[in-house]
Amino acid sequence: AMMLxxxxxxxxxxxxxxxxxxxxxxxxxxxxxxxxxKTIRELxxxxxxxxxxxxxxxxxxxxxxxxxxxWQSGRPERFFVDNGGTVIxxxxxxxxxxxxxxxxxxxxRPEMFGIMPSMKDKSLDSKMRSLHKVLADVGGGTILFDDGxxxxxxxxxxxxxxxxxxxxxxxxxxxSSNWGVSTHLGSLVGVLGPPTGLTGNTNKPFAxxxxxxxxxxxxxxxxxxxxxxxxxxxxxxxxxxxATNVRLHNVS
Numbered sequence: 545a546m547m548l549x550x551x552x553x554x555x556x557x558x559x560x561x562x563x564x565x566x567x568x569x570x571x572x573x574x575x576x577x578x579x580x581x582k583t584i585r586e587l588x589x590x591x592x593x594x595x596x597x598x599x600x601x602x603x604x605x606x607x608x609x610x611x612x613x614x615w616q617s618g619r620p621e622r623f624f625v626d627n628g629g630t631v632i633x634x635x636x637x638x639x640x641x642x643x644x645x646x647x648x649x650x651x652x653r654p655e656m657f658g659i660m661p662s663m664k665d666k667s668l669d670s671k672m673r674s675l676h677k678v679l680a681d682v683g684g685g686t687i688l689f690d691d692g693x694x695x696x697x698x699x700x701x702x703x704x705x706x707x708x709x710x711x712x713x714x715x716x717x718x719x720s721s722n723w724g725v726s727t728h729l730g731s732l733v734g735v736l737g738p739p740t741g742l743t744g745n746t747n748k749p750f751a752x753x754x755x756x757x758x759x760x761x762x763x764x765x766x767x768x769x770x771x772x773x774x775x776x777x778x779x780x781x782x783x784x785x786x787a788t789n790v791r792l793h794n795v796s
Contacts, residue, residue: 578612584632584658587613587643591634597643602658608690609655617641627674629657650685652678654694661692664719669697679706689764695719702738704756710763717767732766735759737786753786762793 580598581587587599592615602609613632616624617640624642626633629652632643645656654660657671679685684705693715701708718732737755766782784790 584609584628587632588626589635590643591637591641592617602655603660607655607660608653609658609660611656612646613643614646615641616644627657627678628671629674630678650679650682651688652685653688653690655690659694659696661690661694664695668695668719672696672699676700676703679703684758689714689716693717693767696732699733701733701735701759702756705758707760707762708764709760710765712763713765714763715765715767732781733761734783735761735785735787735790736783755786755788757788757790759787759790760793761791761795763795765796 577594578596578598579594580600581590582600582605584599584602587597590597595615597613597615599610599613601607619640622639624631624633624637624639624644626642630645630647632645633639634641634643652675654672654675657675659668659671659675675687679687680703684703686707686709689708689710691711691713695717697718699716716732735756737753761782782792782795
């Protein structure tokens, strides 16, 4: 009986080894056969070459903003809208075709939208809004920040079911050199149930407010910026309003 058990174990191990070997070879073959280009800018200048395209980086190879994109076509005009991250419409296209990023488990990096650590640029505000819109459209997900300092303004979460996760040394700081006074509610980060309308007089309360829930912020340091407080004293904090089940872990 003992010999029989050992034989079964050996056969099982051999079958598993064959399966893993075949699986590894298939992945290797897929990667070999996928064309690669360097940047998102080059992807935007590229129409159909292959059903799948590998992009090595957003601005340059290995900057963590690249990924795999699938070619989709045959849609009505203006169906696809280029959001600079997950949907890239080729230059000159009428929006009926686009490169669409492959995303696993609804995990999105700011780098996918061209938001890099240490970068200071006014375009980051619109890029971050595009990232938030994608998560809101897919019903939530995860924003995963890398190590480093991200200079942002008005990081507004107004949708449910989102994890905002840092890495070992993730810092978010207001970019006062570009922005100064906030255009929203002042704080650097806002978890805010969005209003759906005004009474007709902006000095009166909102007519209706949508509540949001299930937001996690974890492993992020928010750095106080003295320059930011000169224009807006609240430009360094976190605002939580009209939101439930908001959890902060290792946040300072």
